[in-house]
Amino acid sequence: MVDRRRFLKTSIAAGVTAGLPGWVIREAGAVDACTSLANAGEGPCGFTALLDPVTQFNTVGFTNPVPDALAPGFIYTPNLAGEYTVRVQKAQQLTGLIDPVTGKPFKTWVWGYGDPADGLYTWPGRTFQVQSGAGETIVNWQNGLSPKSMKRVSNGEHLLPVDESLHWCYSLHGYTQNTIANDGVPIITHLHGGHSDFEFDGNPEFFYNYNEKVVGPSWAREGVPFTTRFRYDNNVPAGNLWYHDHALGITRLNVYAGLAGFYFVRDNDDTGAAGNPLGLPAWPYEKAYAIQDRMFAADGSLFIPAFPDQPYYAGFIGGEAIGGNLPEAVFPGGGPTAMAEFFGDFMVVNGVVWPFEAVEPRNYRLHLLNGTDSRFMAIELWEVPAGATDLTAAVRQLSFDVIGSDQGLASGATNTTILVSEPGSRYDIVVDFSQVMSGNRVIMWNRGGDTPFGGGFDDFLFERTDRIMAFDVMLPLDLAVPDASPVGSDFSAFGPNIKPNATALDRTGENARKVALFEGKDEFGRLQPLLGTAEPATDYAGAPIDYPATEQYAMAMLPRQDGTGLGDPYPLIGQMEGSIPWHSPTTENPDLGATEEWEIWNTTGDAHPVHLHLVNFEILGRQELVFDSNTDEDGFLLPGGPNNDGVYKVMQPTVQHNSAPGDPTTYGIGFKLVHPSNPADAYGAAVPQPDGYVENAPKDMVIALPGQITKVRAHFDKPGRYVWHCHILSHEDHEMMRVLHVGPGA
Numbered sequence: 001m002v003d004r005r006r007f008l009k010t011s012i013a014a015g016v017t018a019g020l021p022g023w024v025i026r027e028a029g030a031v032d033a034c035t036s037l038a039n040a041g042e043g044p045c046g047f048t049a050l051l052d053p054v055t056q057f058n059t060v061g062f063t064n065p066v067p068d069a070l071a072p073g074f075i076y077t078p079n080l081a082g083e084y085t086v087r088v089q090k091a092q093q094l095t096g097l098i099d100p101v102t103g104k105p106f107k108t109w110v111w112g113y114g115d116p117a118d119g120l121y122t123w124p125g126r127t128f129q130v131q132s133g134a135g136e137t138i139v140n141w142q143n144g145l146s147p148k149s150m151k152r153v154s155n156g157e158h159l160l161p162v163d164e165s166l167h168w169c170y171s172l173h174g175y176t177q178n179t180i181a182n183d184g185v186p187i188i189t190h191l192h193g194g195h196s197d198f199e200f201d202g203n204p205e206f207f208y209n210y211n212e213k214v215v216g217p218s219w220a221r222e223g224v225p226f227t228t229r230f231r232y233d234n235n236v237p238a239g240n241l242w243y244h245d246h247a248l249g250i251t252r253l254n255v256y257a258g259l260a261g262f263y264f265v266r267d268n269d270d271t272g273a274a275g276n277p278l279g280l281p282a283w284p285y286e287k288a289y290a291i292q293d294r295m296f297a298a299d300g301s302l303f304i305p306a307f308p309d310q311p312y313y314a315g316f317i318g319g320e321a322i323g324g325n326l327p328e329a330v331f332p333g334g335g336p337t338a339m340a341e342f343f344g345d346f347m348v349v350n351g352v353v354w355p356f357e358a359v360e361p362r363n364y365r366l367h368l369l370n371g372t373d374s375r376f377m378a379i380e381l382w383e384v385p386a387g388a389t390d391l392t393a394a395v396r397q398l399s400f401d402v403i404g405s406d407q408g409l410a411s412g413a414t415n416t417t418i419l420v421s422e423p424g425s426r427y428d429i430v431v432d433f434s435q436v437m438s439g440n441r442v443i444m445w446n447r448g449g450d451t452p453f454g455g456g457f458d459d460f461l462f463e464r465t466d467r468i469m470a471f472d473v474m475l476p477l478d479l480a481v482p483d484a485s486p487v488g489s490d491f492s493a494f495g496p497n498i499k500p501n502a503t504a505l506d507r508t509g510e511n512a513r514k515v516a517l518f519e520g521k522d523e524f525g526r527l528q529p530l531l532g533t534a535e536p537a538t539d540y541a542g543a544p545i546d547y548p549a550t551e552q553y554a555m556a557m558l559p560r561q562d563g564t565g566l567g568d569p570y571p572l573i574g575q576m577e578g579s580i581p582w583h584s585p586t587t588e589n590p591d592l593g594a595t596e597e598w599e600i601w602n603t604t605g606d607a608h609p610v611h612l613h614l615v616n617f618e619i620l621g622r623q624e625l626v627f628d629s630n631t632d633e634d635g636f637l638l639p640g641g642p643n644n645d646g647v648y649k650v651m652q653p654t655v656q657h658n659s660a661p662g663d664p665t666t667y668g669i670g671f672k673l674v675h676p677s678n679p680a681d682a683y684g685a686a687v688p689q690p691d692g693y694v695e696n697a698p699k700d701m702v703i704a705l706p707g708q709i710t711k712v713r714a715h716f717d718k719p720g721r722y723v724w725h726c727h728i729l730s731h732e733d734h735e736m737m738r739v740l741h742v743g744p745g746a
Contacts (some may be wrong), residue, residue, distance in 0.1 A: 066355035106300025125261030161336030168249020198720030238270035293344030306336035404428030405697035411495025424727030496618035555661035567664020578672030592743035624684025
C-alpha cells in the first residue's frame with residue numbers, strides 16, 4: 001500500500017544513513033534463535049557485517065564477464081536414452097565479490113542445478129534447449145539437499161532462515177514431525193511457462209526430500225504415482241521458458257539460494273540458428289540473462305533479513321508486526337520471520353554481480369528474465385564513454401526492439417526506449433550495437449526503484465541498483481557472419497491468438513471470471529497478501545462452491561485490531577467469496593476445454609505480477625476499478641455508510657492453516673467486496689496501456705496495477721490440479737497463491 005511504500009523508504013533510508021558497515025547479522029549456530037547463515041564466528045550467535053554494495057561496485061562493477069547461458073557447453077546434453085538427469089546440490093560459486101580485507105575473490109555457497117555425471121552445479125542452472133514438435137522432454141530431478149551434505153555449509157539446515165510459522169511443506173497435516181535437520185530441504189521443480197500435465201507441473205504440494213521418503217500430499221490426493229521423472233510437452237511454439245523451485249512456503253528461499261535456469265523451445269520459424277526464416281541473431285549473438293538481486297554478508301555468503309536486529313528487517317517486514325507483536329514462543333529472538341517483500345542491494349546477472357558483455361557493432365538478441373523476489377524493473381539502455389559506470393557523461397539513450405515475451409514471439413516488433421519488467425517475466429529484445437561508437441559502453445539502466453511497485457518509478461533507496469550490467473562495444477565486427485535484424489520480418493503469424501468460445505459455463509464477455517487481489521493481516525499482525533474472488537464462487541458446471549462445514553470455518557473469529565486479543569464471531573458459511581488462503585477449497589475451476597476471460601480486480605495499493613500455470617494468455621486491457629465515493633483510499637467503508645456508486649471492502653476472517661476454532665488469535669484479517677446495486681458502476685474508464693509495457697505476445701505473466709481491473713483470456717486444455725499466484729516470491733509463500741483446477745475433481 002502507499003503507506004507501506006513510504007514506511008519501507010523511511011526504514012531503509014535510515015539504515016543507509018547509519019552506515020552499512022555498522023549493520024550486524026546473526027551467524028550460524030546451534031541455537032534456534034540464530035539464523036542458519038554459513039558464517040564462521042565465535043559462539044552460537046556471533047555477529048558480522050554486510051558487504052557494502054558501493055565499495056564492491058567501485059571495485060568490481062562491470063569488470064567480470066557475464067556467464068553465457070546459451071553457450072553450447074552450458075546446454076544440457078541428454079543421455080543415450082534421450083533423457084536428462086538434473087540434481088540439486090550445494091556448490092561454491094565465484095560471484096565477482098571481493099574480500100575487502102584480503103583483496104581475494106569470495107566463493108559463495110549456493111544451491112545449483114547440475115548433471116551428476118560431471119558434478120558441475122551452477123547458479124543459474126544449465127540451459128535446456130529443445131525442439132518444438134519433437135515429443136517430450138524427460139527430466140529426472142534429483143534432490144541432493146540432505147542434512148549430511150549441508151553440514152559443512154549450514155549445520156545441516158537451510159542456507160537461509162526458514163520461517164516455520166508459515167504454511168509450508170513441513171507444517172502440513174501429517175508432516176509436522178519432519179524437519180530440515182532430519183529430512184533435508186524439500187524441493188519441487190516448476191517449468192515456468194510449460195504446457196505440462198498437472199503431476200509434472202511443479203505444484204507446491206508435490207514436493208519431495210533427498211531420499212524420497214517424504215513426499216507431498218498431492219501425489220496421493222490426486223491419485224498419481226510418485227515420481228521424480230518428469231515429462232514436459234514440447235508441442236508448443238518457440239519460447240523462452242525457465243525452471244525454478246516451487247516448494248510450498250519456501251520458494252523464495254530455494255530460488256534465492258540459486259535454484260533457477262533457462263529452458264528454450266525452438267521451432268521452424270525461431271530456430272535459434274543462423275539464417276533462420278525471421279532474420280534473428282543467433283548464438284553467439286543471442287544471449288540470455290537471468291537478472292536477480294541479492295544481499296551478501298561480509299564473508300560473501302548469501303544474506304536475507306529475518307530478525308529484528310538485522311539490517312532492513314523493519315522495512316521489509318512492514319510496520320504492522322514491529323513492537324512485540326511476534327510471540328517469543330513462535331519467534332525466539334523475534335524470528336526468523338518472512339518478509340513482506342525483499343529488495344537486494346546487489347544486482348546479479350547469471351550469478352555474477354554487475355557483469356559486462358563484450359560485443360561486436362551489430363545486432364544482438366537478448367532474452368531478459370526478471371528472476372527477482374519483488375523487484376519491478378524499468379529497463380533502459382544508455383551509451384556512455386568507455387569505462388564509465390554511471391550516466392554522468394552519457395552520450396545518448398538507445399532505442400531497441402521488443403520482439404517477444406514469456407511464451408513466444410510478438411505480433412510485431414515494438415521499438416521503445418524503456419521496458420517495464422515484472423518478477424517472473426521474460427522479454428525478448430534486439431539491440432543494434434552498430435549505432436554505438438566503437439570502444440564505448442552501453443549500460444543497462446534500471447528506473448524501477450527499490451520499493452513495492454505502484455505503477456510509477458520510485459526513488460532508489462540503495463546506491464547501485466539503478467544499473468544492472470554493461471555492454472562494451474570492443475570486439476571487431478566479424479565480416480564472415482552476416483548481421484541479422486528483425487527489421488522487415490513478418491511477425492503477423494505470431495503473438496497471442498486465443499479465441500473466445502462457449503462451453504457449459506460461458507466465462508467470456510460479461511460472464512468473465514472475477515478474481516481479486518487483497519492485502520490483509522495474518523494471525524501475528526504481519527501483512528498477508530491474498531488472492532480470492534470478486535464474486536460468489538462457482539465450479540466448472542456453475543454450481544456454488546461453499547465453505548467447508550467444519551468448526552474451523554463455522555467458528556471463525558474476526559480479530560480486533562486494537563491488540564486486545566479479543567475477537568468477534570464471524571462464521572464463514574455458505575458460498576465462498578472474497579480473500580481466500582491457499583489451503584481452502586478450490587474456487588478457480590474452469591471446465592476442460594474452456595476459454596475463459598479473467599478479470600483481476602486489484603484492491604491493494606501495489607501492483608502484483610500475476611502468473612497462471614498451464615496456459616498462456618492474451619492481455620485484453622485494463623479499466624479503472626471504481627470504489628464507493630464514501631470510502632477512503634483503501635476502499636474501506638467509512639462511518640457514513642455507502643453511497644452505492646462503487647464497490648467497497650468489508651473485513652472477514654482469514655482461516656490460517658493452523659487456526660483454532662473460536663480462538664481469534666489464530667485467525668487473520670481478510671476482505672470481501674460489496675458491489676453496488678448496478679454492477680456496471682464498479683467499472684470505470686478504460687486505461688491505456690502504460691508506457692514501457694509490451695503485451696502483444698503470448699504471456700503467462702501480467703502486471704495487475706492497483707485500483708484497476710486487468711483482463712486476460714486463456715484456454716484450459718489439460719485437466720487437473722494447477723495453481724495461480726502472485727510472482728512476488730515473498731507473496732506467494734505467504735498465501736498469495738491458489739489452486740487452479742481444470743475440469744471435474746477439484
